[in-house]
Amino acid sequence: MNDVPTDAKVDLSAKGSVGGRFIRSILRSRETGIALAIVIMVMVLAILAPSFLSADNVSNNARNMSFVGLAVLGEALVLIIGGIDLSVGSIWGVTAVASAALMGYGLPTPVAIAGGLSLAALFGLFNGLCITWLRMPPFVPTLATMSIARATALMITRGRSIDEFRPIGDSFFELGGGSILGIPTPFLLFVVLSIIMWIVLDRTVFGRRLYAIGGNETAARLSGIEVDRMKIMVYVLSALFAGLAGLVEVSYLSSAIANQGTGKELNVIAAAVIGGTNLMGGEGTILGVFFGAIILEILRNGLVLIGTDAYSQGIFVGLVIIIAVFIDQLRKGVWRRK
Amino acid sequence: MSALLTIDAVSRTFPGVKALENVSFDIEAGRVHAIVGENGAGKSTLMQIIAGVQQPNGGRLLLDGQEIHLSGTREARKKGIGIVFQELNLAPNMTVAENICLGIEPPRGKVFLDRERQRSLARDALGRMSVDIDLDTRVGDLSIAQQQLIEICKALIHDPRLLILDEPTSSLSEAETAFLFKVMADLKAAGVTMLYISHRMPEIFSVCDAITILRDGHHVRTMALADTSPEEVVRLMVGRDLSNVGRSPAANPDQPVVLDVRGLTREPHYRDMSFRVRAGEIVGFAGLVGAGRSETMLGLFGSPPPEAGEIRIDGKVVTIDRAATAIAHGIALLPEDRKRQGLVLGLSVSNNLALAALGQNARHGLIDFPAERSLVGDYIARLRIKTPNAAAKVGNLSGGNQQKVVLAKWLATNPRVLIVDEPTRGVDVGSKAQIYAFLRELAAGGLAIIVVSSDLPEVIAISNRILVMRDGRLVGELAGADADEEKIMALAALDQTGGAVAAAR
Numbered sequence: 001m002n003d004v005p006t007d008a009k010v011d012l013s014a015k016g017s018v019g020g021r022f023i024r025s026i027l028r029s030r031e032t033g034i035a036l037a038i039v040i041m042v043m044v045l046a047i048l049a050p051s052f053l054s055a056d057n058v059s060n061n062a063r064n065m066s067f068v069g070l071a072v073l074g075e076a077l078v079l080i081i082g083g084i085d086l087s088v089g090s091i092w093g094v095t096a097v098a099s100a101a102l103m104g105y106g107l108p109t110p111v112a113i114a115g116g117l118s119l120a121a122l123f124g125l126f127n128g129l130c131i132t133w134l135r136m137p138p139f140v141p142t143l144a145t146m147s148i149a150r151a152t153a154l155m156i157t158r159g160r161s162i163d164e165f166r167p168i169g170d171s172f173f174e175l176g177g178g179s180i181l182g183i184p185t186p187f188l189l190f191v192v193l194s195i196i197m198w199i200v201l202d203r204t205v206f207g208r209r210l211y212a213i214g215g216n217e218t219a220a221r222l223s224g225i226e227v228d229r230m231k232i233m234v235y236v237l238s239a240l241f242a243g244l245a246g247l248v249e250v251s252y253l254s255s256a257i258a259n260q261g262t263g264k265e266l267n268v269i270a271a272a273v274i275g276g277t278n279l280m281g282g283e284g285t286i287l288g289v290f291f292g293a294i295i296l297e298i299l300r301n302g303l304v305l306i307g308t309d310a311y312s313q314g315i316f317v318g319l320v321i322i323i324a325v326f327i328d329q330l331r332k333g334v335w336r337r338k
Numbered sequence: 339m340s341a342l343l344t345i346d347a348v349s350r351t352f353p354g355v356k357a358l359e360n361v362s363f364d365i366e367a368g369r370v371h372a373i374v375g376e377n378g379a380g381k382s383t384l385m386q387i388i389a390g391v392q393q394p395n396g397g398r399l400l401l402d403g404q405e406i407h408l409s410g411t412r413e414a415r416k417k418g419i420g421i422v423f424q425e426l427n428l429a430p431n432m433t434v435a436e437n438i439c440l441g442i443e444p445p446r447g448k449v450f451l452d453r454e455r456q457r458s459l460a461r462d463a464l465g466r467m468s469v470d471i472d473l474d475t476r477v478g479d480l481s482i483a484q485q486q487l488i489e490i491c492k493a494l495i496h497d498p499r500l501l502i503l504d505e506p507t508s509s510l511s512e513a514e515t516a517f518l519f520k521v522m523a524d525l526k527a528a529g530v531t532m533l534y535i536s537h538r539m540p541e542i543f544s545v546c547d548a549i550t551i552l553r554d555g556h557h558v559r560t561m562a563l564a565d566t567s568p569e570e571v572v573r574l575m576v577g578r579d580l581s582n583v584g585r586s587p588a589a590n591p592d593q594p595v596v597l598d599v600r601g602l603t604r605e606p607h608y609r610d611m612s613f614r615v616r617a618g619e620i621v622g623f624a625g626l627v628g629a630g631r632s633e634t635m636l637g638l639f640g641s642p643p644p645e646a647g648e649i650r651i652d653g654k655v656v657t658i659d660r661a662a663t664a665i666a667h668g669i670a671l672l673p674e675d676r677k678r679q680g681l682v683l684g685l686s687v688s689n690n691l692a693l694a695a696l697g698q699n700a701r702h703g704l705i706d707f708p709a710e711r712s713l714v715g716d717y718i719a720r721l722r723i724k725t726p727n728a729a730a731k732v733g734n735l736s737g738g739n740q741q742k743v744v745l746a747k748w749l750a751t752n753p754r755v756l757i758v759d760e761p762t763r764g765v766d767v768g769s770k771a772q773i774y775a776f777l778r779e780l781a782a783g784g785l786a787i788i789v790v791s792s793d794l795p796e797v798i799a800i801s802n803r804i805l806v807m808r809d810g811r812l813v814g815e816l817a818g819a820d821a822d823e824e825k826i827m828a829l830a831a832l833d834q835t836g837g838a839v840a841a842a843r
Binding site: 203204205206208209211212215216218219220221222223224225226282283 | 639641660661662664665666671673678679680681682683684685689692693694696697700703704705747751
């Protein structure tokens with residue numbers, strides 16, 4: 001009997017004007033819910049910890065979240081095609097130390113960056129080939145790459161940090177540490193790449209095909225989509241974004257160590273899931289993961305500011321993941337019927 | 339009155355939809371009772387209510403005159419109601435015995451599994467249907483027909499008094515269907531009442547005693563089958579007279595050959611397949627399930643490609659190694675399994691419809707949205723696809739409308755050759771007629787069409803020419819005008835000696 005009120009609502013929307021329907025579709029969309037959560041979190045923190053909204057803190061947060069944010073842009077593509085990439089944290093680290101090492105050898109900055117990203121792409125290619133040619137479930141090769149890439153990073157550094165690979169004040173450090181019009185460069189990069197990836201997913205043939213692959217791979221293949229080629233491209237892209245995160249972080253830290261990015265794959269996947277990406281594939285948006293990355297950062301920073309035990313942070317992150325997915329299921333009506 | 343089950347004023351509403359409204363009728367004990375209706379008429383919802391999968395919003399069910407409340411399938415099972423769903427629910431990596439006993443693993447002591455008892459339970463269930471299938475075979479290695487029988491065993495093991503069969507023959511060939519009917523006759527003799535859901539009139543009239551017709555969630559009529567005719571039933575289902583689908587005459591031999599296939603082989607599925615299809619011709623492929631028809635069609639589509647043989651399109655030899663190249667050469671394939679191979683159920687009507695022709699509606703990789711909208715709008719109108727709007731999830735459409743979306747997806751690629759595999763499986767009578775008419779119209783426009791179907795009246799009605807396959811080979815050709823069911827079956831099942839399921843492998 002509790003279906004009746006829902007019925008009435010559906011009737012209303014059917015009769016509503018076009019504008020009304022548009023507003024309703026915005027209200028119902030997943031991204032609106034996530035944005036609302038951000039607004040509430042910001043308001044609560046602004047009251048509990050006034051320093052939260054200080055220019056310095058906001059700017060720091062924007063910079064901090066950009067590293068994970070960049071990696072999420074790639075991971076989102078992987079999750080949309082129904083895969084998973086566990087190697088992003090390690091690729092992040094190996095790209096960081098490889099680029100720093102190349103600069104340390106005196107190579108020009110663009111060459112060193114290209115070198116680091118090529119290495120990242122190579123790991124992505126390896127993942128993609130294992131998944132397509134060798135028909136492995138994505139978990140396996142990306143888990144292997146997680147280990148291989150980390151070890152590669154350790155071999156490059158021999159356990160030491162790479163410092164002074166560029167003179168102090170070098171323009172390379174602007175990438176992670178600089179600001180443009182008061183906005184931290186990494187955040188600008190994150191926003192610009194998010195817009196580009198939004199266009200790719202929403203407006204291009206490539207993006208549309210990714211959703212088809214994630215929704216039903218067999219049907220996608222039989223519709224003439226080159227599923228294997230697309231998958232390889234997606235894993236390479238994911239590695240490139242992870243590598244970029246590492247590069248920007250090295251620029252920010254002006255020092256590279258082998259354990260950079262360790263464990264970040266979990267933050268990256270968490271941000272994507274909080275942002276409404278479906279781990280079963282076929283569902284997810286760039287706006288969603290963008291918001292997901294913001295939530296994760298606000299949570300991290302907010303808990304510190306209100307003085308929670310630093311050790312307990314993981315509990316809150318975990319709970320937020322569960323709550324986010326639960327709310328998403330409510331929205332989809334998973335629980336409407338018994 | 340010997341009503342086993344009384345359905346009394348049952349209603350069920352979903353948000354925005356009244357699936358069932360005030361439905362009442364009796365199911366007499368010991369009968370085979372057919373439930374018919376177009377897709378969306380409420381058959382599935384009603385069956386799910388009887389089987390305890392869903393609960394009604396109003397009304398009640400009486401079993402032997404006693405009101406019952408079913409909170410789930412387990413509860414229904416205890417009351418003696420079993421259901422065999424249309425889709426197979428088997429664990430392909432487990433054995434026949436394990437699958438039959440799924441959910442009732444007999445324990446030894448409190449912890450361990452009593453494998454002996456499991457096997458004997460399974461053996462008994464198979465024995466009741468006089469089916470001979472090895473208990474230790476992996477279910478995934480069985481034919482679809484055999485899997486269907488395993489599904490029935492799963493229900494039989496609970497000794498149901500009422501067994502619901504939801505379109506059990508939709509993936510079976512004629513011979514396998516005949517075998518299933520024998521099984522049903524045995525069960526009936528043993529006192530099992532059955533509810534039989536089907537779209538196929540000849541089947542209903544050969545096995546059922548009574549029939550209930552549903553339309554748009556309402557009960558139209560319940561009557562003895564002896565008192566009615568297929569024509570009347572169809573009329574009551576659709577609420578209008580359907581003109582006979584008729585027959586297609588032979589195609590014009592002056593038309594050029596579009597598709598010329600020579601010696602196509604992929605062991606063990608098909609071998610030495612040679613045939614031609616002219617422009618404007620509809621060629622039917624008949625045969626038992628497992629004869630290699632669908633595999634041959636997938637071969638033409640490069641999924642996977644044949645090991646040997648030659649494909650010519652418009653006289654030119656083409657190499658087809660995957661779906662993308664097949665499409666590039668003008669071949670379109672509406673696959674056998676709509677939900678698994680045809681549609682991305684989570685995406686919209688529009689996104690599904692535009693999927694295969696995506697590249698054609700794009701500039702520099704960017705989708706041309708106005709062009710896509712007009713393409714989608716055109717096909718929704720042309721094929722009369724019933725959908726709230728183009729952005730609706732395709733998974734929420736009825737079977738017939740889903741099939742039209744798949745058809746539209748392929749027509750949007752402007753193919754030279756259109757292959758349709760089981761185009762009307764799970765499709766209601768009204769949509770069926772529309773699909774036939776549309777295929778004829780396309781052929782008249784010069785398209786070369788291949789129709790694969792296990793529904794013999796369908797193949798006969800729609801085809802200009804019929805090719806029959808058996809065990810991976812072409813075994814005969816019949817002109818559409820002088821084909822009939824007996825002639826086709828004789829070719830399709832020549833070697834057979836009664837053991838229908840064995841023949842289908």
